[in-house]
Amino acid sequence: MTERIASTYLTPDSESALYRSLRDFWHPVMYAADLTDKPVGVRLLDEPVVVARLGRKVSAFRDLCVHRGAALSLGWLEQGKLRCAYHGWTYGDDGRCVEVPARPDLPIPPGACLTRYQAVESAGLIWVCLGTPRYEVPPFPEFTDSAYRILTGPSYDWKISSFRRLENFVDMAHFAWVHPGVLGSREHAEVTDHEVWRDGRDLRFEHTVKEPSSGEIKEQLGITDAVFDVLNSYHLSMPLSIHLTRNFPNGAHYVVFMTSSPLSQRECRNFWFVARDYALDERHDEGFMNFEHLVLSQDKPIIESLRPEEIPMDLTREMYIRVADKITVEYRRWLLEFAREEGTS
Ligand code: FES
Ligand SMILES: [Fe+2]
Known part of the structure; x- marks a missing residue:
């Protein structure tokens, strides 16, 4: 079932207004x-x-x-x-x-x-x-937490808007299709219901996914089940930063902090770190980075193919499936508020 999205607040210049609003972050x-x-x-x-x-x-x-x-x-x-x-x-x-x-x-x-x-x-x-910041710099507390080993990923440029990049990161329905055997499985392609809520400047959501136990992130956990549940807890610090904590069934954590820098309306530069509180020995580092590089290489061609390169602020121009696209809908609604405020200021 598709979700109906009202196009209230829309002005003819909404994509530009949203882009201009980024000066104040x-x-x-x-x-x-x-x-x-x-x-x-x-x-x-x-x-x-x-x-x-x-x-x-x-x-x-x-x-x-x-x-x-x-x-x-x-x-x-x-x-x-x-x-x-x-x-x-x-x-x-x-x-x-x-x-x-x-x-x-x-x-x-x-x-x-x-x-x-x-x-x-x-x-x-x-x-x-470039303007007057609405919010503080997004937090990444694990960066100074000695319980975690931090790896800095090389920045990467994608020919797509930062908003599209962000949406891809939090898109639950693509795991089974773009990352089969890595982050998802096509036998479990359905997206189960989950809460999405606002908490201060963050869009919050938590989602339990069934993941195959392959890939370096999971091989170091010592869990032998072929598929196990991972609770992914997200803080999407508006507008363009993500803090994801992956909670494994044995109590271990894997954190990804990713933040997208808008070079222009249709190009982004992305910075990222991973932090883990298990398998702390540095000989495991290469495997963890290889895993992340694999995920990024799977996403890049798909995401750079999206048209238009910016997310359409006329939300009726794309389609939304109930539950599966809930995060995208709530994210876009919030961005629309920024665009509307910018358009009227
Ligand atoms: S000092 Fe002349 S251009 Fe900078
Ligand atoms: Fe992905």
Whole structure:
């Protein structure tokens, strides 16, 4: 049975309004370990951004020198300041120009100031907000929990919107079809009912799935049943981060934290970590990463094929099956609220 979705709140420009609303959230732009003693150029929401460690802080600016528009990410750091590679203008952590080497005798023009964005380091990532953040940076508590072994996955770019990427991660009905024998089984393709609710800034859901006991994640558990139940508990930190705890029947946990960075309306860069409190020896690491890479390689061609690349804000343009698509429906309803607020602000 399909679910009827009302297209209330819809404006002709809703996809763009949703995209614009993303300026008011924190987004990851790179792994913190990769930001050392050089400025780095990244892209966020079509905006070129330079991030750098100026003094003890992480700073982010539009990647554009106010003199002639050179990319500051081609420059370098000197005594906690950012020097442009073209004519050597130098900027402090507040974005103000403090040196014009060609005329050190003249006062610095008062307008010589970079466009500055908020930036913060949290849970192994550098986060940037281009506007005014509605929520805190999404939490990933296991990152500093000594009971867990943390692995950092290489970031990956997909040619699809961040929203489509997120929806794929929380889509219960695809496991049996895209990941048979890995995350699902076609003998158990049905999706059983589950609660979906809002908790602060999180969309929450829990779902018990029958999984084959193959794959490195499960082989290390010491459970010999061919298929066993796994309770997957999700915190979807709106709008683009997922914290998934996989609770195994013997009490072990496997956590995936994934956060999608919108490079543009139709391209995303995805950052991720896995954390486990069993099989802690590092000789198991490769097997766990191989498992995740297998899952991603199965998802990528399907998800990049989705059209339109953005999720349609006219929700009646796609179809929804009761129970199986419940999470997608609730996620889209919430996004629609962001789009509506943006459209009317
Ligand atoms: S463009 Fe940067 S100093 Fe001239
Ligand atoms: Fe998948």
